[in-house]
Amino acid sequence: MRMPDPQTPLKIGTRGSPLALAQANETRDRLAAAFNLPHEAFQIVVIKTTGDRVLDRPLREIGGKGLFTREIEDAMLSGDIDIAVHSMKDMPTVQPEGLTLDCYLPREMPNDAFVALDGGTLAALPEGSVVGTSSLRRKAQLLHRRPDLKVVEFRGNVQTRLKKLADGVADATFLAMAGLNRLGDDAVPRAPIPVEDMLPAVAQGAIGIERRADDDRVAGMLAAIHDGETGDRLAAERAFLARLDGSCETPIAGLAVIADGRLHLRGEILRTDGTEALADAREGTVADGPEMGRDLAAALLSRAGEGFFDWR
Numbered sequence: 001m002r003m004p005d006p007q008t009p010l011k012i013g014t015r016g017s018p019l020a021l022a023q024a025n026e027t028r029d030r031l032a033a034a035f036n037l038p039h040e041a042f043q044i045v046v047i048k049t050t051g052d053r054v055l056d057r058p059l060r061e062i063g064g065k066g067l068f069t070r071e072i073e074d075a076m077l078s079g080d081i082d083i084a085v086h087s088m089k090d091m092p093t094v095q096p097e098g099l100t101l102d103c104y105l106p107r108e109m110p111n112d113a114f115v116a117l118d119g120g121t122l123a124a125l126p127e128g129s130v131v132g133t134s135s136l137r138r139k140a141q142l143l144h145r146r147p148d149l150k151v152v153e154f155r156g157n158v159q160t161r162l163k164k165l166a167d168g169v170a171d172a173t174f175l176a177m178a179g180l181n182r183l184g185d186d187a188v189p190r191a192p193i194p195v196e197d198m199l200p201a202v203a204q205g206a207i208g209i210e211r212r213a214d215d216d217r218v219a220g221m222l223a224a225i226h227d228g229e230t231g232d233r234l235a236a237e238r239a240f241l242a243r244l245d246g247s248c249e250t251p252i253a254g255l256a257v258i259a260d261g262r263l264h265l266r267g268e269i270l271r272t273d274g275t276e277a278l279a280d281a282r283e284g285t286v287a288d289g290p291e292m293g294r295d296l297a298a299a300l301l302s303r304a305g306e307g308f309f310d311w312r
């Protein structure tokens with residue numbers, strides 16, 4: 001296998017946000033360590049996506065999943081980059097023709113974080129408080145438990161959201177614990193929310209690395225840094241999501257954990273206004289994860305009935 005070197009570096013495509021760059025750097029560090037290569041054998045290439053460009057509208061109005069990936073995938077197909085580093089939470093369940101996604105780094109905490117400048121917790125949030133989020137899932141889960149709260153649209157990166165809190169636009173917001181941990185920004189006050197209280201988005205906290213399907217050299221390199229347990233968990237969660245045809249327009253949550261060699265999968269779907277939440281769980285062998293995901297999704301869908309996902 002010919003290795004990349006400083007003259008012909010492996011090109012790592014990523015979005016330009018601080019979190020995306022942290023994820024790309026982690027990927028480079030793991031590859032460099034696995035093959036004993038200098039950092040200069042890798043080049044990080046920043047690519048702007050539609051999701052980065054359009055900041056003034058809710059993402060679901062612009063066009064759902066793929067908003068943060070399309071331009072990066074095009075760059076890979078045209079050979080401008082060799083691999084792409086993604087937050088798996090933002091990834092469609094099917095990849096474009098010619099691309100493969102089968103390498104995952106060890107997963108961070110999947111939990112959502114409750115973020116309030118005064119360091120408070122969700123449980124202690126006063127009645128009638130205003131919470132900022134652009135996530136339909138978080139909004140629906142929150143209103144299901146706390147119909148007294150008001151939810152306002154909140155977009156932008158971590159820094160932007162903190163600024164909005166400081167400006168008094170909202171009393172609190174939610175972020176993924178994984179993002180905060182990966183940014184290493186201890187200044188952000190956050191309380192992890194137990195997954196029993198707020199089931200995370202499918203694949204939350206996991207990083208995936210995409211490549212050209214026919215690139216055997218890169219496939220061999222990525223195999224060396226792939227985390228099998230994360231792969232098994234995501235296989236179950238993403239099968240669940242795929243069967244639900246999940247997109248940004250539907251509040252869906254799902255989480256698989258592996259304990260004592262058994263896979264435990266929990267899933268939830270909600271009405272967007274939070275008036276109804278349907279949840280269920282499956283348990284089985286790790287190999288049966290994808291089948292359990294599809295079965296769980298089918299069970300929830302049959303309970304949901306027509307119009308459950310309508311949000312307009």
Ligand SMILES: NCc1[nH]cc(CCC(=O)O)c1CC(=O)O
Nearest residue numbers: 087089175176178179204205206
């Ligand atoms: N939708 C944006 C997005 N995609 C991945 C993460 C966090 C990191 C992760 O889940 O791995 C975030 C931000 C957030 O939800 O706070």
